[in-house]
Amino acid sequence: MECQIPADIGNLTNLEQLGIEYANLTGVIPRGIGNLYKLELLYLGQNKLRDPIPHELFNISTLRELSIPTNDFRGILPPTLGVTLPNLEILYLGANRFTGIILPTLSNASRLKSLDLSENNFFGEIPHSLGNCRYLRKLLLDENPLNSNLPVSIGNLSNSLDSINMFHCGIGGEVPRSLGNLSSMEILNLASNGLTGIIPSSISSLRQLQWISFEDNKIEGPIPSEFWSISSLRYLYLNSNNLTSSVPTSLWSLNDLLELDLSINFLNGSLSSQIGDMKTLIKLNLSVNQFSGDIPSTIGALQDLQELSLEHNNLQGSIPDSIKTMLALQYLDLSFNSLAGVIPNSLEVLLDLQYLNVSYNKLQGPVPRGGPFMNFTILSFLANETLCGAPWFQPCQTSQHRSNKKVLLLVLLPIGSAVLILGISLLLTKRASYHDLRRVTNGFSRSNLLGSGTFGSVYKGVSTNGIIWAIKVFDMQLEGLLKTFDTECEVLCRLRHRNLIKVISACSNPDFKALVLEFMPNGSLEKWLHLDHHVLSIMQRLDIMIDVARGLEYLHYGYSFPIIHCDLKPSNILLDEDMVAHVSDFAIAKLLGGGESHVQTKTLATIGYIAPEHGLEGLVSTRCDVYSFDITMIEAFTGKRPKDEMFTEELSIRPNENMACVSSILQLALSCTSDVPENRIIIKDALTTLEKIKTQFLQRNKG
Structure with a gap:
């Protein structure tokens, strides 16, 4: 009240x-x-x-x-x-x-x-x-x-000052040495600014400091070795900068540190065996750097660690068996390295492990089956050498298997196609890192923003050689984000069709997830239908809906099991430079397996395009896509949104076009919108009908 x-x-x-x-x-x-x-x-x-x-x-x-x-x-x-x-x-x-x-x-x-x-x-x-x-x-x-800029006079503030929070203030210039005068400082947060230069060694004078963040600035140079003298430090965030050189050995002597984030820099060298001395660590993120050498076996001493991120480095050797002692581990990302050997079966004891990614390495041998591995999908193991044993890979070879190698390859080719395609795409494209994406989008600037939706924002990215991409950045605050990202990755990585959006690469860090997609210069069908300065002919509308139907036909029948888009609408239909339509946004897509005709979901699609059984009971099947396709088709040919009174006003198409074509389209629509899913035609029949309508339309115009 x-x-x-x-x-x-x-x-x-x-x-x-x-x-x-x-x-x-x-x-x-x-x-x-x-x-x-x-x-x-x-x-x-x-x-x-x-x-x-x-x-x-x-x-x-x-x-x-x-x-x-x-x-x-x-x-x-x-x-x-x-x-x-x-x-x-x-x-x-x-x-x-x-x-x-x-x-x-x-x-x-x-x-x-x-x-x-x-x-x-x-x-x-x-x-x-x-x-x-x-x-x-x-x-x-x-x-x-x-x-x-951060003024030098900041060092003249009170000696009693224990907290400074100035994150995301647009502060530039160098970090003044005078900060070291603030001897009572406990919390110093200067994240997400434009600070340049180096971290001054005078920072070591802050002997009571517990929490410090220079995250997301433009700071360069080495990490000051003097950090070791701040024994009170609990949280250290230097990620997303331009730091270089190796990590000073003295840093690993901060024995009471709880969180350390050095990710997204240009740090190099090997990881010190002293890393195991930081026994109180809960979170360690060293991802997106240039670290090389082996992962030290002493890392197993970090028995309170919950998150370990080492992805996007040049690490070699094997995955240490000692990780089995890190029983508190919940998040482990070792992807995009050059790790070899097998995945230790001993990791099955990590019962709290919720996320694992060892993709894009050189691992081989059987994938463990017990413990947390029962819950992981193919997305955890993509693009390795010869992993086997899991449902998505070939069985591990015995001598008999080796003798029938050629036959086995032919039998298993459909099952392994997603992995094969991804392996090929790696040869054609550069792995995406946060640095790469930040650079090509000009720091994810608003001027590069193409649009925003439920699951995040899409930016235009331009490489140094002029190639344009669409960068879909997921909203990390969104509940269920990890599942959404995994779903879209899993679906897009499996698919290759002219009328489906193509994934170029992906970036997956604990704090940042994005997909690199092919850029569609003509935007969405929604833009063409509802902005006054865009005009589509009947033939263009027909071609677009035929393209969409072909894409859906591939989803429903062109793969080893049906894939349901679940959210088809004009804003998810993108047009390339030749006005060819590509179905996009697979964030809530569902995969049917094991002979299933439908699945149940709690995730709802867009009101107006959603099939009745999806909205009321949460049941989705390929017929749900047919329903959404029909509503989209009516919108494409009338210019009316689902909530409009469809037929009380004049159609938005030009009056000199052959209205018989539109009449045929609307008749087709009636066969797609039944409240009873079984009474709707399948997408194959809808596509055949559309192609006949197009042929008849062309013949009439010739006459």
Whole structure:
């Protein structure tokens, strides 16, 4: 229930503390609040209060704590704020829409201990005068478009300062050495900015530091060896930078570290055997670097480790058997290396392991069958040398098998086709790394954004030699993301058809997942149907729907088992430079196996295109795609969306076209939209009918 602050609250003149948080307050703060001349604490956070804030509020000189975060306040703060509130100790204004510069006059509130201006629209430099706030302990400026350099004067801030949060602020320039002066610092977060240069060795002076992040900047050079002296460090994030050289041996002596992320850099050399000394580690990410040599067997000493990411390196040798002792392990990615030998059967004891990827290595021999391996799919083992034994691979060879090798190859060729195709595609395309994708999309800039959907965003990527790709970046916050990504990978990697979108490569890291797809310069069918400046002839519409029908026919009948798209609609039909249609977006596709005619799902497709049995009972079959195909076909020939009153207005096609063609299309549609799935025709028959309609249309136009 919504409520407002009473207008007569100013009558409570002896009130010293007022706290109304998480109360769904709406409206404005009454001007009468200025009459509370004894007020010391005011907490109104997590409500729906809006402008204007009465200027009388900023004249209550007794105020020590002012907390109004997560409301809808906006505009510029009064320039005299620090002067009129000299006793202020806590100022929380985060998650509003304030703008303007960070006021230099805040320094007049010399008792200030905590300043939170995060998630607003403040811009400009951090005032040098904040150094006058000698009691300041927390400075939270994250997610403001400051777009300035980190000033040298930051080292003049209070010696009591224990937390700085300035991530995603557009801060550039080098990291000042003066940061080392902040000797009480415990949390330093400068992630997602544009910082350059090296990490200064003076950082080692922060002997109380527990959490530090320079993630996603442009920092270069080596990792300072001085980090070893910060024995209090628990969390270290240096990922997504341009760091080079090898990891200093001293870093592995941080025995109390809980999380270490050095991924997506240019680090090289071998992994030290001292890695096993970091026995408290819970997360270790060294992926997307240039590490070489063997994985040290001492890594098995990390018995509290839950996530281990070593993918996209140049690691060689075998998978250490000692990993079997890492019983807390939940996530293990060793893909895109040059690991050889067998997958140790001993890994079957890792009962908490939920994710495994050893794809794109040189592994051979039988795939373990017990423990967590019962839950892994082919996506965990793609593109290795001669893995065998799992349902997706050939049986492990005996002497009799070897003598019948040629016959066996012919029998198993359909089963292994997905792996074979992927192996060939590896020879033709470069493996995609986060670095690659960030570069070709200009840092995933908005100017390269092609569109967004339920499962993420699609960017245009342009390589140095002019090749254009579509980069589908998955939303990592989405529930069930891993399954969605795996589904689309599994489906697309199996398919090769002119009317299905082609996968070029993939990038899968713990914090980033993307598919590299062929680029469709003419966009989606939806764009052509519903934007005024696009015009499609009847022949073009016919050709597009025939293309779509051919793609669906391949999905339903062209593979060893049927694949159901589950979400066919105009926005998922993309057109290449020749206006050839390609069916895309297989994020909720379903694979039928073992003679199944349907499966049950909790994932719903788009309202308007979804078959009745899919929406009501969660049952999907190839007939669901037929239903969606029909709705899309009607939309293609009428220009009306599913929710429109289809036939009460004129059709959007040009009146001089042969209307007999449209009549035939609509008759075909009636045979596809029955509420009873069994009464719908199959896609093969729909395709045959469409091709006949096209032939008749061409004959009429000749006459």
